[in-house]
Amino acid sequence: MTMTEDKKPGGPDLTRGVSLREFKDGKLLGHVGEEDVLLVHAAGDVFAIEPECSHWHGPLAEGLVVGDTIRCPWHHACFSLRTGEATRAPAINTLAVWEVTRDQDRIMVQRKRDMPKPSASHRTAPTPERFVIVGGGGAGFAAAEMLRREGFAGSITMLSSDGAMPTDRPNLSKDYLAGNAPEEYLPLRPEDYYGDASIDLRLNTNVSAIDPKTRSVTLGNGDKLPFDRLLLATGAEPVKLQIPGADQPHVHTLRSVADSRAIIKAAGSAKRVLVIGASFIGLEVAASLRARKLEVHVVAPEERPMQKVLGPEMGDFIRKVHEENGVSFHLKDTVEKIDGTRATLKSGAVIEADLVVVGIGVKPRLALAEHAGLAADRGVSVSEYLETSVAGIFAAGDIARWPDPHSRQTIRVEHWVVAERQGQTAARNMMGKRERFDAVPFFWSQHFDVVINYLGHADSYDHIEIDGSISKRDCMLRYIKAGRVLAVASINRDLDNLKAELEMERARG
Template sequence: MTTDRHFVIVGGGLAAVKTAQALRDNDFDGSVTLIGAEEHLPYERPPLSKEHLAGKQTLSEFTPKPAQWFRDENIDLRLGTEATALDPAARTVTLPDGSTLSYDKLALATGSTPRTLPIPGADAPGVYTLRTIENSDALVELFAKIDRLAIVGAGWIGLEVAAAARAADVAVTILESARLPLLGVLGSEMAQVFTDLHREHDVDFRFEARVAEIVVREGRAAGVLLADGSTVEADAVLVAVGAAPNTQLAADAGLAVDNGVLVAANLATSDPNIVAVGDIAAQRHPLLERRIRVEHWANALNQPTTAAVTMLGGETEYDRLPYFFTDQYDLGMEYTGYTAPDDDTTVVVRGDKAGREFVAFWLDADHRVLAGMNVNVWDLTDRIKELITAGDPVDPTRLADSSIPL
């Protein structure tokens, strides 16, 4: 298609570059500008707590597109800069120097920011978070020179960093406010699997722990003081208590925001000329029939195809099931589907849970499959998707029987 329209993408991660790619793949030959806050070419984030942190991948290996691709595709790539304001009425983006960019369509892919702790010592040297390649590099260097690491938070990032630290022979203590790790995501039975896994690798868990203060000695973090008065000594502290979606730009522009930028099934925001993708997109999911916001790589990878079609005026919906994965020690896991913490579900296990080679299924009260998690068992994701999307009741006894094909 021949056009003089100008599309702008705000964000410098995987969702942003995939949106640019999807526009070109859909034959958009107008102008595209991509604005990214980081100095690096857009890169994928899962390796930051997995392969890169373990020293198995370099940045170039998880950078989807080289600089030449942006030149070849005529993408105006502006790294190391940020959009400071949006004016949906005028269709302009304001940059730090006060200049503006006009747009016909806009994609927001602003990602998220690690949450911090509102406690004394939280900003001291030796307190780390993990979101960027610089954060990951800093942890790699840290593991080579410390003996003890305290991690606040037992979510995916906290557990993956713990595994990498133990591989580097760093002693790890994890402080978690809940009674088990990942409790809100997986429930008690599956959360215990990850508890046992890390304990087998000598990780010290402190559950139902309330962190009162980061202990600072000689100008650096030296441990964590808990509300019960006890202290966990450490040479450094990682804060891994989740991430907040970067929605301020959208909110200031008057877009509908509620724990994310609210988007329809086609990823359009409350302004029809603006879409949102990735971590910030709180979508009304057409298959799940509920609003969800998923902070995982698969959304950043796959949502841009839908976003590009919407920007180009096509009819489409993003109906892929949520998907995420983790690698910790010798455990590899893929999770497909969605359950909320307050959903009334039953877990059915198929395979050898004790040997950590199994599939877990979450069933609702009518025995319909809502989600599935395959642990060290592969090539089942499509079968799990079929069970979920079919929406039919299943026999839990047959589901648990590995001799019966899914």
Template sequence: MIADYTEAPVCHVDDLVDGELKEVRVGDTDVLLARADGQYYALFPKCSHYQGPLVKGLLNGHRLVCPWHNACFDIRTGHRLEAPALNGLPTHEVRIENDQVFVRLTTNQESLENPMVTPDEAITETYVIIGSGGAGAFAAEGMREGGFAGKIVMLTESGEAPYDRPNCSKDYLQGKAPDEWMTLRSEEFYQDYGIDVRTGQHVTSLDPVTKRIELASGEAITYDKALLCSGGKPNALPGIDVDLKGVYSLRSLHDSQTLRELGKQGKRVVIIGSSFIGLEGAMSLRKLGSEVDVVGLENTPFEKILGEKIGRVIQGWHEKEGIRFHLGRKVAHIEGEGTVNAVVLDNGERISADFVLLGLGVKPRTDFLKDIPFEKDGGVKTDAYLNVKDGLYAAGDIAHYPTNDGFQRIEHWKVAGQQGHVAGLAMAGKEESYQAVPFFWSNQQGKRINYVGHATKVDEIIYEGDPEKDDSFLALYIQDGQIKAAAGLKRDQDIIAIRELMHEGRMPAVETARDGVKWVKELKKA
């Protein structure tokens, strides 16, 4: 706490309008000032996730959204409303006197935990979480936030407690993020809240009828309620020799550590797959000093998701850093006597390689489930509350959840975290349907692309700004006569506005988007 309780006038009562944000100084402390419904609020000015500048975000009612990764907070309490932030924001006292707004500093902390109950050993009811990714981490806290005081057991094959998985392909792989940055919560946190994180645990079966989970160790656990957030298993390259050394995927902290050590040695790497993980891996390994070649089936990176124009621009960013592309090509085979030494393409081209990184996407890890119907891709279908059946829930990469456009399965960290939180609350008895609009971000050569919404096919793309000429642009993806998704570079507030409009069912018509002036006015209304 701040001993002298510093107080200072920060503005006139009419200086801000509803929905406006301003960063002010109180003594030596930066404070975020926000106005909503005629009231002023004062908060810590940086996002508790990655310290993003919240003044550059967007305020919608009492919802404050971070510009970088769209974490969301309630300005009245500072509580975290949405992933990827785990913690909320400390607040300061505000008072009005003689048309002046005064802020009184009440804390110097950077974050606060959402209110959670402490465990009660007298309660024997047991909730089990299978998986320790974003969904599992947020679910455990959601259970305690929802008032569940019984036993929580988290089972994970990983050797670590929940950590920041998205960073495995970015700063951590580049050696710019120390190990202590990666852990989401301390060991003491999980002990204090009675969350039993059991690492190195391989689940071999789950029977929803008997509510029994069997582990490879021979141990069996019965549950009252369970959450499936087992994530995805990296897709393999068909026909590859499973005993061939030097072929890696990038899915875990261990994978990132292994690749980082190889990258530092200046080795030649061939990356098979030209989407987000593949190109983030290419960027990071190149920064470490590796020679990097990327092989992709598409003629342009991200062509199906972001469109050909943006894909060409991103390819150019990577080529400028010395990354070579071999696009529109399949891998014929991988050469090597016990260890990789080359990748041969379908056109006969041979690319020398000391190791290979596969970035071919993932498939749901659900093979341990009994008596649960699978979707075609191996995922499981849930209801609006992420319930599968009889006390069994699912979240994250494996979950097909209902939307107005049918069922969707989304493989994004923010989606997984928010689904886990909703599922955890529901399991604790606080049911709120999952209705969040999908959002993800990707770092491509130091440029953050934000994407909101979901389009299964793209009929047309409407651009605000030219991706090939401007350093800031917005792309709107049209499907069946509606704006279904948007991507942007340095258009953070626009992306947030679009997400809020999508969430509230107020997206403008496509014809409005074609008129730049009308479109800007609609976004400002958000």
């Protein structure tokens, strides 16, 4: 989506030619006919590419050029400047590129290049024919898509317990829940994609067992499905609230499209919402439901929202942002019971709420892996190639615990971008390529008009170095342990966040 009907293309007409002297920081935004085009001077060449990220339309002109690639400032997707291919999630779709001609010092763009066809020429070994993916979330989808993109011609069966096609899950607690994004934005690819790509996507399909010896999975209906390579991407499920009244129909969790739809439906007639938990998901739900003009109360045991991950200063700021937008907090408190619409807190306070959303964390779905005898340690243990303790069986996403070269620990994280990137790496390794997963973990969180980008992983830290002003929404926080920066969080410092990602990549190991 590079153009809208009421938006005219900006910058110079590139068919008439421009000079390198007109570039700023190696980039120039212009147009060819009615289409915006970004020129990039990099790697000793000039490239012409569509200027908006194919994920959520982030402005690539504000991104970071690394070699012959460009990274999106919003969610760290990466594109090849030569081919337009989305080489790193969360973007999946290729961007258009144009041919660039040079006449002395004039640079001209006139003709769009044809999209390249997938090639299997770089395979390193013969590939088995039957691949099975258990899970229909970000990791499973990204793996299936990458297998076809890399030229895998064998069968791909994708088994999803969900009733919805693979979905842009961050949208479920953000813009879709807030009423700012239509439902057609949710699917990662349209329904006909799976048929066209010969991906056998089976929704509402449960897997009851995996047998590593016979190389087969048993479905809920008893059918057996053989595999040569298997990817486990079963994801996580919301932690259930264990108090009296938590099983009432107006008490919701949020993980799936169906969950988000149910909350939106309930919000249509609700007046007051109780959000239990000041996690990222809980507070994003609070912000989204305030956008729907509901009264919102948040109850959580912490002293500050998100203090463990972001620290006290950022926690105080996030609370203030929410309070300025009408959210009421009841911190250092818990809900003891829900009797009808009446929620009683440990402190004795009572909140009347006709809609309750529980956001107290998620737990990885490990039962299949554990019953199959795969090595597990608070997650499915995988090598740097995302292979489990059984050869030919891989794991990715929320269930995978992998050796992270940046924190120098084995870690498991529940981030959307990480899940997709692991799916992509696992796919290439299922085809016989030995590619280490060493991407720096990244996620973003949205609170009204404040977006926090978080990079790296810090279970704990010695101190936080703050550059800029949190209150003025212009800051970079560095989480430091034993003299090393393990993670950074930023507000309105997108380019700095991208540069920090590159620094971490170069310093890994």
